[in-house]
Amino acid sequence: MPANDIDPYSSSEGLFECVGCGSRQRAASRPGECPDCGGEVRNIAVSRE
Numbered sequence: 524m525p526a527n528d529i530d531p532y533s534s535s536e537g538l539f540e541c542v543g544c545g546s547r548q549r550a551a552s553r554p555g556e557c558p559d560c561g562g563e564v565r566n567i568a569v570s571r572e
Contacts, residue, residue: 538568 539554540547543562548554554564 537566539564540567 536549541557541562541564544560546557546559557564
């Protein structure tokens with residue numbers, strides 16, 4: 524089984540989530556703020572352990 528079938532994550536694009544409203548978006552670099560509410564966004568594609 525190819526590795527990309529197990530984990531489809533690609534480091535070329537991050538997945539960001541707004542801390543305030545929970546809106547999610549994909550982007551190549553960290554967006555400055557949430558386009559929906561203007562809140563802080565965090566990269567949820569990075570492990571926080």
